[in-house]
Amino acid sequence: xxxxxxxxxxxxxxxxxxxxxxxxxxxxxxxxxxxxxxxxxxxxxxxxxxxxxxxxxxxxxxxxxxxxxxxxxxxxxxxxxxxxxxxxxxxxxxxxxxxxxxxxxxxxxxxxxxxxxxxxxxxxxxxxxxxxxxxxxxxxxxxxxxxxxxxxxxxxxxxxxxxxxxxxxxxxxxxxxxxxxxxxxxxxxxxxxxxxxxxxxxxxxxxxxxxxxxxxxxxxxxxxxxxxxxxxxxxxxxxxxxxxxxxxxxxxxxxxxxxxxxxxxxxxxxxxxxxxxxxxxxxxxxxxxxxxxxxxxxxxx
Numbered sequence: 001x002x003x004x005x006x007x008x009x010x011x012x013x014x015x016x017x018x019x020x021x022x023x024x025x026x027x028x029x030x031x032x033x034x035x036x037x038x039x040x041x042x043x044x045x046x047x048x049x050x051x052x053x054x055x056x057x058x059x060x061x062x063x064x065x066x067x068x069x070x071x072x073x074x075x076x077x078x079x080x081x082x083x084x085x086x087x088x089x090x091x092x093x094x095x096x097x098x099x100x101x102x103x104x105x106x107x108x109x110x111x112x113x114x115x116x117x118x119x120x121x122x123x124x125x126x127x128x129x130x131x132x133x134x135x136x137x138x139x140x141x142x143x144x145x146x147x148x149x150x151x152x153x154x155x156x157x158x159x160x161x162x163x164x165x166x167x168x169x170x171x172x173x174x175x176x177x178x179x180x181x182x183x184x185x186x187x188x189x190x191x192x193x194x195x196x197x198x199x200x201x202x203x204x205x206x207x208x209x210x211x212x213x214x215x216x217x218x219x220x221x222x223x224x225x226x227x228x229x230x231x232x233x234x235x236x237x238x239x240x241x242x243x244x245x246x247x248x249x250x251x252x253x254x255x256x257x258x259x260x261x262x263x264x265x266x267x268x269x270x271x272x273x274x275x276x277x278x279x280x281x282x283x284x285x286x287x288x289x290x291x292x293x294x295x296x297x298x299x300x301x
Contacts, residue, residue, distance in 0.1 A: 033194045034098055035279015037086055037223060038187060038239035041154035043078050046181040048149040050122040051165060055139055055147070058130060062140055068174035073148025076106035077166040081152030082188040084114055084164050085236045087196055088227040092134070097192040106148075108170040111138045115165045116233065125165050138169055146174040156234035157205055157222050187239065197280040201225050203235065204274065204284040211254070211264045212293045219246075219260040219272055221284060243274035243284075254290050264290040 048069070056066040080102060087097035094102040094112055103109045113135045115125050129135035148168040156162045205220045221243055222235035240246075240260035248256045253268035262272055273285035291297065 033279065034191050035194060035197050035276060036189045036242065037192055037197075038189050038242045039082055039085060039154055039236060040185065040187045040239055041082060041085070041152055042183055042185050043081070044151040044153065044183050045178070046183070047122060047151035048074070048178075049181055051126060051151060051167075052147065052149050054122050054126040055167070058126065058139055064140055064142060065145075067144055067147045067169075069149055069178040070108075070146040070170065070172075070174035071176040071178040073106060073108060073146060073168050073170055073174075074150065074178045075148070076109065077148035077150035077168045078152060078186065079105060079188060080112070080114070080166045080168065081150035081164040082154070082186070083190055084116060084166070085152070085154050085162060086190050086192055086223060087225060088116070088231065088233070089114070090227055097190055097196060099193045102168075106168065106170075108146075108172050109148075109168045110144070110171055111141055111169040113138045113167040113169075116231075117163055120163070129167075138167065141169055141171075143171045144169045146170045146172060149178075155237050157220075157237065158234070160234055162234055162236065192279065194280045196225055197276065197282065199282050199284070202238075202276070202282055202284050204272065204286040205235075205237075206262075206286060206288065208297070209287070210289040210291060210297050211262070212295070212297065213264045213266055213290060214293065215264045217262050217264075217288075219256070219262060219274075219286070221260070221274065240274075242277055244277045245273075245275040247273050249273075254288055262288065266290065267292055 052069050083097050096102055102112050113129055115128055129139055150166040152164045153161050201223055203222050205222050206217055211217050221238040223238050224235035246256045246258055246260055248254055249271040253266055253270045254262050254264050256262045256272050267290055269289045271285050271287050273283055276282040
């Protein structure tokens with residue numbers, strides 16, 4: 001069995017990346033042609049509860065009432081957490097990957113804080129918000145009564161974990177208080193504007209570029225949009241279900257199934273490709289080399 005080597009983990013961002021919704025415009029946005037990107041990740045409810053605790057400590061210190069974690073708002077915040085792994089808001093108020101305002105996911109939302117970083121603690125992330133005037137404003141909203149809290153983790157390229165935190169504030173009382181402390185897996189289909197579905201943003205990755213005969217390997221589509229590149233955020237792994245027409249340029253060398261799993265058959269080089277199932281017509285591909293089982297392989301090749 002091949003010995004797996006890993007590069008030392010690194011922080012995706014030097015500091016927590018912050019973005020905020022400072023209100024909600026009533027201006028309508030015309031519907032745009034869209035596609036869907038499927039992403040799988042986790043919501044850490046225990047982490048979210050700790051973030052809420054830090055938020056309420058800061059609110060109490062400043063004469064504000066404690067917020068309750070609303071289940072419906074938290075479900076919305078979780079979706080927003082997944083959405084920011086595809087599209088990082090560039091403007092205030094925030095917009096979603098589908099082009100609509102963040103409020104469109106839940107009409108109760110009056111303000112939104114987000115943060116994205118590779119590794120950090122609840123205390124550190126809330127401190128980052130406190131140190132930003134626009135985010136501090138959200139934390140100290142006098143009319144806020146409830147909040148949705150997301151602590152979302154998705155796998156990025158090379159197996160690194162990318163963490164996103166979202167606070168969606170509301171002036172409504174919590175309808176049902178979220179008390180869970182579990183870690184739950186979610187798969188979200190993220191509706192994305194075609195203008196964000198550019199070929200330069202999508203790539204077909206794999207753990208290795210070379211495999212042995214008879215070896216199997218899973219291909220991994222990834223997405224890294226404009227703002228992700230600018231902020232140095234690792235590409236997000238997209239589920240293979242977002243793609244169709246998986247093909248090998250030479251199945252006798254390496255074959256590929258409908259889930260993007262390849263099998264080395266004989267020595268040679270092939271190109272594995274797949275088409276985006278919805279939205280913009282995009283084909284992504286990658287060359288894979290197959291070598292005899294007795295040949296040594298560079299693990300980084």
